[in-house]
Amino acid sequence: MNHSTTSRPALLPDGHAAGLRSVIAADPAASLVAGIQGAGGYGKTALLEQLARTYHDAGIPVFGANALDRAGEGAVLVDDAHRLDDAVLGELREVARRPGTRLVVAYRPSPRPAALAELIGELGAPVLLAALGRDEIAAQAGAVAPEWIGWLQAQTGGVPRYVSRVLAAAEPGAAELPPRALDQFQHDLDQLGEAGRECVTAMAIGATPHPDLLAALLDLDPAEVGSALLAVRAAGLVGADDVLLPIVRAAALRLAPWEQRLRVTRRLVEIQLARGGSVLPLVSPLLGADIALLPEATLAAAFEKAGDEALRDAPHLARPLFAAAVSAGIPVVSVAARQARAAAVAGDLDEALRLADQVIVDDAVPDRELGVQVAASVLAHRGLLERSAELCRWSVGKLRWPGDRAFAALGLIGSGRLGEADELLSSSDDAGPPTSMTGAAAQLAAGVRESVVGSAATALSTLVRSASLSEPVGRGVLVPDSPAAIAALVALHCGELEVAQSTLDRAIGAGAGGPLLHHRHRLLAAWLPLVRGDTVTARVKLQAAAGPAARDRLLATAIEAGIASRDNDMGALAAARGQARQAVAEHSVDLFALLPLGELVVAAARLRDLDWIAPYLAEARSLLERLGNPPLWTSMLTWKRLQAAIVLEDLDDARQLAADLDGMAHHNPLAAAMAEAARVWLRILTGQVDQDEVEQASRGLHSAGLAWDGARLAGQAAIHTKDRRAMLALLECARALQGKPPRPRAVRGGDTDLLSEREKEVAELVLAGLTYKQVGKRLFISAKTVEHHISRIKQRLGCANREDLLNRLRELLGR
Template sequence: MPGQHTPATRAHLVGRETEERPTASRPASEAALAKAAQTPEVADGVLQPGTPQADPHTEPLAPGIAYSVAQQLRGEDAAVRELLLALSVGFMLPGPLPVELERRVDGCGVESLDALVARAESSGLLLPGGTVVGPVQQALLTMTPTARVHALQRELVGIFAAQGWPMGDFARQLARSGLADPRVAAELEKAADKTLEHDPGLAYQLYGEALLAGADELATAARRAQAAAAIGDLDSAGRIIDGLLVSPDPPDLRLGVDVAAAVWAQRGMLDRSADVYTWLGPERVGPSAPFAAVAMIGCGNRAGAEAMFQSESSPGSPTLLAVAQVQTGKGILETLASDPDQGLPVLIHASDMLNASGTALPLPDTPGSLAALVALHSAEPHLADTIIRSALAAGQGGDAVKPRLFLLQAWSAMQQDNPEEARLAINEASKANPWPLVPRDEFLCSALEVGLARRSGEVHALVVAWERAREAMLHTSVDLYSLLPWGELMISAARLRETRRVAHYLDEAWKLLAKLGGPPLWAVPFHWAAVQAALLNESPADLSPHAAALVRAAEHSHLASVLAAAGKAWVSVLAGQFLADDVESAARALDAVGLPWEGARLVGHAAGRADERKDMMRLLACARDLHPQGSTVGTAAAEAVEVRHAAGADHNKPLPPDASGLSEREKEVARLVLEGKTYREIGEAMYISPRTAEHHIARMRRRLGAENRSDLLVRLRLALGTDLRPPE
């Protein structure tokens, strides 16, 4: 609307940055208005003490004041009004003026412009610096017909074009005011293109303003969608791309496909990303071939990836960005090799180069995220953390990618048995941008919460996190880059007897790995998760194929050899025929490959089944050494009772002293609690006071980390082997 127009500054006219023109102080402005006020309405509406003055750049003028000022202007000379209107629109003094005003001035004589300015200043409508008084400016823009204002604006744009001056922010003001002019639209598009890869948020605003100025909506669709996706607005990006891809001859098609693939990937549907590249075809994929390879390998289509991208390909240009793209494709293909150490260095190089380029491209996944994932699958969480910190510092991928990087950082911290750092990173992910977590990130976050709860031994927290994960998994599909969270959910499902909830997804994961030839780097951690799930699922038969797979992979993978030895130790512990030396060696080997919690859990279980007190104490000491800050020892001892039940051991055999984390007196109280006894009844049975019974129960609750009574009952059943089976 006309009332929203704002003038250009002198800096816009000369095309260079200057400080804003000083504005008059409020007393000076009010004095000028007082001089101009010839009617009671103006005096009453503008000059009353305490009445706030409207900002001519942002605030609309009150209708009564606008009318009063307009009445005053009608009493002025027509030439003065024309001068004030021109200056309000954006013309400057000194500088070119509208042709009509120039003609009027020329007809009055050479000195008349100075006289015209002097009359405007003496009337109080124009400040000495050449600025129209705010209320006067707004009144002029409000009361002047829109067509007249736009005509003056177009004339001013013509002056910019003729002189070769950049319009800068003035172009944005014109677009927001409703002026449709191809020159303004072109200026805004050009500015948006320059900022797209470095500041997509600003680019998105500029493209939107270009549309207001009359830009072709289809011509900028791919770039607008790229900007929207980069700031995390997936819905807007998707709608724009849908409109582009259904058009007969879409411009910037390859970029549009890249954006579509990135959006599908963030929605947790990487197979749709691969479908988009398949639709594009090898003949049109061009420099996007590495992205196509990432998407296709992620959903198990190795042949399609190789058809799109040859690993020996070289970048079309020697830029950092082009090399980073090619290295990403090479690195992800090499992770499928029998030697699992080949791909990680290549992906790290790709991440470093993308960091150095400072650009934000639409990608199914960034090289930083992929390199971190490979490091985590290689049991190198410290390296994953270093990669992620560098990517975050460089702003790799823009704001839309920050949550994923923070969540992978949290996974690295969890794997290193540092739950506090993991939760800090999760918190950073939640506030990394103003949008809710995309489905892919929400799924990863929910699996993290499950993993942290499982490691803490908090049964209630585990159940709550599991419910969140169950909902999150409904919004995603299985892909190669989500195997870590699926492995965590596999174990936790077994722990909670909820395996049926994830069985379909796990089948899809095994099929995906089989289609890729079972690459050790990706398959080994998943087999290890299956081993742990089989132990908790009371299914020794399910354990055998995964243990055998680890043994086979041990020929080329040090991690696989460590996990195979750990699996063998687990089997010996469950059979009750283990040597403390072997179990401790396996546990410390797990710690050496970045899995300290898993090592502590193994020796904790072994301690719960040790026949000799010296072995039990040694194993407990090892567990505390590997996991000094948490409750793994007590949790593992409680789980030991559960797996003892799975192995068919003697349920009436008591736990060794202290393995459950409870004293003999507390165990006696616990049995009575599980029978439903009250404090008074427990006191009568044990010849203690009800207050003492309450004290015992409170101490057990603190020691076991129970949050409420139902949580305490679950933990007590796990701690006392004789109470695991339901009463007959």
């Protein structure tokens, strides 16, 4: 069959495979000269096969590089031109120059000898084959979850050949590379030659793909390594950053003999140890392997160093790494203190304390001071602050560690022993040079002391500076408490919620205090929305902040009780009682536990079950008395006790507590707002409700940081007033303080006509939270009459149950 030809080759509309296919499909007989460039696995062969079918379907014969003498009779398609010798490449160059030629040549980016470079010059700008995108992978994979498509793309880099291997062998949706797909890389690795295979194995173990490093590691010539790395790139085994694709790394580790892996690992570890580089990525894969249990000096040193790295970067690996170091020959005493620290960081406080105690009493342990630091920190986290302080004070005279004196003073003040703390702080000597950590600890102690004996503003400023100073070094330390946590507690006690929020946000972002204090910071962050009455946000933050320590459990339990109390969920409040009793029993009473203790006092009062918490409350009052009843710490607990007295309608106790608050009103704006609100509460309890006075006191609490307490004061005043206009105004005030918009009055005016004026009054009071008995006393009718009114309203509105009734009344009355 004769076919027409043109004197000029066709122009490709773009540099993509689709453009090449479309040009040939549109006119197979047309002259065309094109190159296809792509790394191994990117589909050069598949594309050439598609083009060959197009030519065959058009009746045009297809020839390869072995039949160039017949090039004028059809189309010439050549694969892997980078493997051809110079003579064949020269013939192809001549074919490309002939008029009417149909020639397509595929090749890898390298190697590129001079003859191939000249041929590429004749072919012009190549068609560049690219990795598959998510949509293209999804089209091949079929109906699987998008998350799995993303995983497959990440593992394979989108290289078409690797995608096909996984799809052919994997169970869709199972995020695990199938062994059969990994075994198919044996051929790809063999094509690289011995040097290339060794380079890939070394890179899979963790070596940087640098010719000099790999040459020293593998005892090869740098030029040979350079050529091998070019071949690795051309084979499509690495990404754009020259790092092995995950599937290639997994295959290389699977296919390389164990002896080779161990030899390369040992040599790489030696290089990294000599240069002070990281060894954690190199030896962590060895954990659990038999080799990790054998005496081996190089690996022993590597496991020990990797354990130190893991304490900062991967705490869950630190303990097994130190255990592997001991198995490989490191003396147990040399890592005992760090094993204790690793256990503490991992949250195993019992094991950490057991190991730390052994370290402290063993003179042979080289870093006993770390054991003291671990034990003191764990004791504080377990709610035993006074014991922690005693250990820190003992270490000041025996084993020094940065900040021991300051943390001893912190614990002593927190336990009510201010005089002893002052005596300790008066000594000028300290452990080691004045680092950021020692400076932060000193400011922490000074700030806490100021919060007890001086100004709230000065104390808070000092503590915030301490938190800022500790941020750069805070992630890798283990301490009894963090400056950020103490600063947040002081801020909460004096109503500076914005300061507490920003300080905790920075601490959480910086990872200050490591994993253990991370939980404490998040729990304190959950307290902030609780104070504002935002129980939804508080519950979400609480669920993400659970910690292993007794101190964390106490705080978490108090937040749960606070949420239940604010939501008026008596079932949840009762359920929290058992956890609360356990949490309080585990935790000694100290200055920094007063906030959750106060919340639990209110919860116990609502459950009419104060007896169990009374001894702890007595301890707290005794502690505060030993410190001289500092207003900053005393006022909040007094306020919570007042709320408990209000719940129990104990007017005598409420009067005394209001008087106590009045005596502390001078100290800070929050104390003043609580004192004024206490006076208003007393008048409300005796039936005296002055709308303006209530609104002023409620807004004062809100402005001082107790948003929910302000709203509650206004809401309860509305319940107690007999003036309907004042009741509605106070309810609106409560809504505003809760951040809710004003309620529209009679949104569905026609429907409210269904209710009589008396029924509307009853409905308003029921929605305000009054019981039938309270409604009856307010309206001078019996509780039974109130019940009859509610029954008639329910029937008239067609409500099936009480919940339907309340929702319908809220709608009708604009609530």
